[in-house]
Amino acid sequence: MDFNQNFFELFGIAPAYRVDPIRLEQAFRDIQAQVHPDKFAHASDAERRLSMQWATQANEAYQTLKQPLGRARYLLHLNGVELHEETNTAMSPAFLMQQMEWREAIGEAKAAGDVPGLEHLSAKLRAEIAAQQQQLAELLDNDKNFQRAAEVVRELKFMEKLREEINHALEALDA
C-alpha cells in the first residue's frame, strides 16, 4: 500500500462525485479486513504500527467520501480549489435574501406551532437540496467547473443548516 494515494485511489474507484455507495463500502471493508489488528497479533511492532496507520487512513478516507458534501469538498481539494468556509462570506445577495426568507418562514411556523407548515417547508427544502446535488454532480463530473461547484457546495452548507433548523423546530414542537 502507498500512503501517497489519494482517498479515491486507496479504494480503487474513479475520482468522481457520483460514486456507487455499495462499492465504496465494500472497498472500505476489504481494507479493514486486511489491516485488522487480529491479523497482526504476532507481527513485529513496526508492522503493527503500519497496519494501524492504514486502518486510520482508510477510516478517514471512508468518512470523507461517504458523505456527498465531504466527497465534493475532497474532489475540489484534489483539483486545487479550497472552500474557505470560515472566511468566505461573500455569497450572492439573492441567495442570502432567500436564506433570510427561509429562516423567517421557519421562525414564524415554529412560533405558531404550525407542524404542517414546517413539514411543508421540509419537503420543499428536500427538493431544493436534491436539485442542488444534481447540479453539483453535473458541475464536478461532467463540466469540471470547479469554481462554480465550490459555490454550490457553499450554498449546500446553508441548506444543511436549514434542515437542522426545521428538525429542531419539529422536535421542539414534539411532532
Added chain:
Amino acid sequence: MSYSTKVLDHYENPRNVGTFGSEDEGVATGMVGAPACGDVMKLQIKVNKDGVIEDAKFKTYGCGSAIASSSLVTEWVKGKTLDEALSIKNTQIAEELALPPVKIHCSVLAEDAIKAAVADYKAKHGAMVETAACKG
C-alpha cells in the same frame, strides 16, 4: 459551549434589531453568510449628509456569538464615518466578546457585514461620498 458574559448580554438583550423602512434615506445594506455554520447576517447603516453613520440595525440568524457580534457592531459603527467604520477589525470584536477560537468566524462575519454595507452605500451614493471626503 459556555458563552462569555458579554456575549450573553448581547444575546439576551440584542441592540438595534430590525430593518429600516424602504423609504428611509441614506440607508445601505450589507448581507453576508458563513458557509462554515450556515449563519446569515444583515447589517443596515443609516448615513447622514455629512457621511456619518447615525443609526444601524441588524438581523442575524445564527448562534449566540453571531448575534452578539452583529449587535456589538451596530453600537460601534454609530457616530463613525464610513472610513472609521471600515477600520473595525474582527479581532477587536472577538476580543471585546472574548470569543473562543471556534467562534472567530462569527466576528469575521460581522466585520464583512460592515464592509458590505459601506460598499453598498458607496455604490448607491458614490458621488456624494467623494464630496464629503473632499470637504473633510
